[in-house]
Amino acid sequence: MTTLTLTARGTAPVDVAWERYARPDRWPGWSPQIRRVDATAGRIAPGVTGTVRAVGGVSVDFEVLAVDEAARTWTWRVRLGPLTLHLEHAVRPDASRAADGSATELRIDGPWPVVVGYAPVARLALGRLVSR
Structure with missing residues (x-):
């Protein structure tokens, strides 16, 4: 197993960035x-399950394990066949900015080839998450 942590900063207000996570x-x-998300609820919460439909016809099943709305953190498990990833997300105000802005962190735990292969796509997505 490998663990990788990615971060991004942007100009989106922290509440906007959090809502982008909180609603599948x-x-x-x-x-x-x-491309699409089919989820058992409209907002992330422990026990919410679903399927992420990705480009290329790839579908991955997920289960939300923990959510702390006040801290703006959440954890989920994603499965593609026999492969499992655990992902921990956080959104916080960006302390390096004088005005509104947000920072996000993603910790990915899983098999080395999957974690390393997913990292560039995740990095791009995180940048968009915290952008206006």
Whole structure:
């Protein structure tokens, strides 16, 4: 297993960036690899499950494991066949900016080839998450 942490900063207000995470129907708007999300609820919460439909016909099943709305953090498990990734997300105000802005962090735990292969796409998506 490998762990990789990615970060991004942008001009989107922290509440805007969090709402983009909190509502699975918004994921395709900032995550270019996602075409559609079918989820059991309209907002992430522990126990919410679903399927992310990605480019190239790839579909991955997921389960949300934990959500802390006040801290703007959440954790989920994603499965593609026998492969499993655990992803921990956080959105915070960007302390390096005088005005509105947000920072996000993603910790990915999983098999080395999958984590390393997913990192460039995740990095692009995170940048879009925190952009106006």
